[in-house]
Amino acid sequence: MSLHTFYKYQGAGNDFIIIDNRDLKFTENNPQKIAQLCDRRFGIGADGLMLLQSSKGSDFEMVYYNADGNIGSMCGNGGRCIVAFAKDQGIISGNTTFLAVDGIHDASIDQAGTWVSLKMNDVNNIDTDGDAYVLDTGSPHYVKIVSHLETLDVATEGASIRNQDTYRKAGINVNFTSPEDNGYFVRTFERGVEDETLACGTGVTAVALAMAKHNQQQGDIETPIRALGGNLLIRFHANNNHYSNIFLEGPAKFVFKGTIDLS
CATH class of the missing domain: 3.10.310.10 (Diaminopimelate Epimerase; Chain A, domain 1)
Incomplete structure (x- = not known):
């Protein structure tokens, strides 16, 4: 034993x-x-x-x-x-x-x-894939803005993107997000789990940075995010396509x- x-x-x-x-x-x-x-x-x-x-x-x-x-x-x-x-x-x-x-x-x-x-480590670039954003926050992430996120079939839609030819071999985490109050609501399909999880730390970080790029925000930024399992906060500094002093905070x-x- x-x-x-x-x-x-x-x-x-x-x-x-x-x-x-x-x-x-x-x-x-x-x-x-x-x-x-x-x-x-x-x-x-x-x-x-x-x-x-x-x-x-x-x-x-x-x-x-x-x-x-x-x-x-x-x-x-x-x-x-x-x-x-x-x-x-x-x-x-x-x-x-x-x-x-x-x-x-x-x-x-x-x-x-x-x-x-x-x-978290600095992020020096955010790429695009159609209308989605692709970046690495310690793990690779795909970020897509959607409507009706509450009812979205994240497991099916996330698996479809994760298994595209572009991402199938290495895998990618797929985050769907929509604006909410002064922050964002996020749901994530995680590679390795191969299903939706109640939260993803590198995922919500990726969403916060991608939304700063999407909204052309610069300087010191705080982004509250609600995941299915609770609330998280991401703080960082944006300077063009470089993101530094990134902090992921939560319970x-x-x-x-x-x-x-x-x-």
């Missing part, structure tokens, strides 16, 4: 399995096994799995797996959740620097340990912990 303690966290409904792997006892490099852990009927259930590991140049390293069991690109809400986990474990206090697949990230967490601000909460046999 090979028992491992796991923790479940969620950020705006984006949920993750987190394992403290500083002792490197979790050696599972089996996509099928990780996919089973993320399965909502035969496993713990999650949008992804993260390992917190030691890092010489920062407070910790975040290793992220998609729900299909494959190693993933940067996950914004996952990054915020692992910061909350690190605080709960006493690894960090209020501010932190950690290593992810796309490099070093700075983050901060409030005293209550539930609101996390995560600095990150502990759900439960348990043990599972991985033998």
Whole structure:
């Protein structure tokens, strides 16, 4: 029997399995096994799995797996959740620097340990595909403005775009958005999950930047975004087609912990 303690966290409904792997006892490099852990009927259930590991140049390293069991690109809400986990474990206090697949990230967490601000990497270009925008915010994203977003079949429409010849091999996350109050409503189809998720951190970041380009906004910008699982805030500076000082902010909460046999 090979028992491992796991923790479940969620950020705006984006949920993750987190394992403290500083002792490197979790050696599972089996996509099928990780996919089973993320399965909502035969496993713990999650949008992804993260390992917190030691890092010489920062407070910790975040290793992220998609729900299909494959190693993933940067996950914004996952990054915020692992910061909350690190605080709960006493690894960090209020501010932190950690290593992810796309490099070093700075983050901060409030005293209550539930609101996390995560600095994302700069974005130096936003391309177009017809009337949609395409950019990389740590993961590749497709952003399309639509009407009647509440009733849109995101799973079907998102899968259709994600599997176009242009995007099929590498995959792309597909975000549909519409203006709402002083911000935007966003629904996302995520590659690796291959379905709609309740929120996507790199996705809402991509939407905020794309809408700044769409509206020809410049300077310091704050964009509130509502996802199905909760509210998020993106702050950044726009200078022509260059976007810097990008922060993804929102809730990150502990759900439960348990043990599972991985033998």
